[in-house]
Amino acid sequence: MKRLILALDVYERERALEIAECTADYLWAVKVNWPLIIGSGLGIVTELKQVTGLPVIADLKLADIPNTNGLIARRVFGAGADYVIAHGFTGRDSVKAVMELGETIIVVEMSHPGAREFIQPATDKLIELTNELEPFGVIAPATRPERVSYIRSRLKDGIKILTPGVGAQGGKAGEVLKAGADYIIVGRSIYESENPRESARRLHEEILGV
Ligand code: XMP
Numbered sequence: 001m002k003r004l005i006l007a008l009d010v011y012e013r014e015r016a017l018e019i020a021e022c023t024a025d026y027l028w029a030v031k032v033n034w035p036l037i038i039g040s041g042l043g044i045v046t047e048l049k050q051v052t053g054l055p056v057i058a059d060l061k062l063a064d065i066p067n068t069n070g071l072i073a074r075r076v077f078g079a080g081a082d083y084v085i086a087h088g089f090t091g092r093d094s095v096k097a098v099m100e101l102g103e104t105i106i107v108v109e110m111s112h113p114g115a116r117e118f119i120q121p122a123t124d125k126l127i128e129l130t131n132e133l134e135p136f137g138v139i140a141p142a143t144r145p146e147r148v149s150y151i152r153s154r155l156k157d158g159i160k161i162l163t164p165g166v167g168a169q170g171g172k173a174g175e176v177l178k179a180g181a182d183y184i185i186v187g188r189s190i191y192e193s194e195n196p197r198e199s200a201r202r203l204h205e206e207i208l209g210v
Contacts, residue, residue: 002028003177003207004200005057007164007187008048011039017051022197023190024052026204029082031057031185045079055082057162061107063087066097077102083136088126089119095133104135108151111141111165123151131156137182139164142171145179152180166203168192173203177210 006027010016020030030048037044037058045056058081062069073084086098088106098104108126110119119126130138137160140151148163155161163181165171167189176184186203193199 001208002026002204003183004203005029005031005162005183005185006190006200007031007033007059007185008191009033009035009187010191011035013040013044013047016040016044017047019191019196020048020052020054023200024054026197026200027052027054028183029055029057031059032081033059042075042079045076045081049080056080057083057085057105059085061085061087062094062098063090064094065090066093069094070097070101073098073101085139088129089122092129092133095129095135099133099135105137105139105160105162106130106133106135107139109140109144109147111143111163111169111171115141120147123147124154127151127154130159134159136160137162140181142166142173142176142181142184143169145171145175148176148179148181173206174210177207 004027008016048056058076083103083105085105109123140148140161140163142163142165160182162183163176164185166173166184166186173184190196190199
């Protein structure tokens with residue numbers, strides 16, 4: 001089963017398409033974030049789907065009022081994105097505005113050190129919100145497998161856990177999958193490596209061994 005998501009955080013369209021195409025065999029999905037959309041335009045979402053045939057996750061971490069979240073999400077889903085990532089701390093109306101338009105993933109905790117300041121203290125409430133709204137999934141930190149276990153234990157069955165933070169941020173794929181993650185998200189360890197295909201293949205093998 002494929003459980004690897006490529007975080008394609010490069011600016012250049014051609015480089016992005018090249019890396020996505022050569023790693024696609026080992027991926028469940030490709031994640032695009034602001035760097036690629038700013039560098040290459042929203043059309044890259046459509047192109048990535050055509051080139052790889054894989055789902056595309058738009059990691060925009062939407063955090064605005066419902067109307068603005070909706071205006072953004074409408075265009076992004078319209079370009080072919082299969083999933084959009086939104087923050088939950090803006091409240092249920094803002095999240096619902098995205099969910100009405102397509103599959104949504106809610107951030108319940110983040111992987112960087114600063115996440116301890118404001119997001120982690122709110123995680124329980126964000127999990128409650130998620131259990132009420134039942135989106136496709138949540139984002140949880142691969143850098144803290146114990147937090148992934150905790151989130152899994154409180155999250156309704158069927159809601160997926162996607163975890164960034166493997167590799168460059170220090171998280172280990174095996175540990176976080178054993179802790180309850182469904183998918184791992186990896187960026188720099190793949191796209192900055194000398195051989196992105198080989199790096200993706202190794203991660204895929206590691207996932208199969210769990
Ligand atoms: P690296 O290069 O660190 O890239 O493998 C990770 C990717 O995932 C994003 N990211 C996060 N997104 N919550 C999120 O919603 C997080 O805690 C988080 N940590 C990393 C990051 O922007 C990059 O695209």
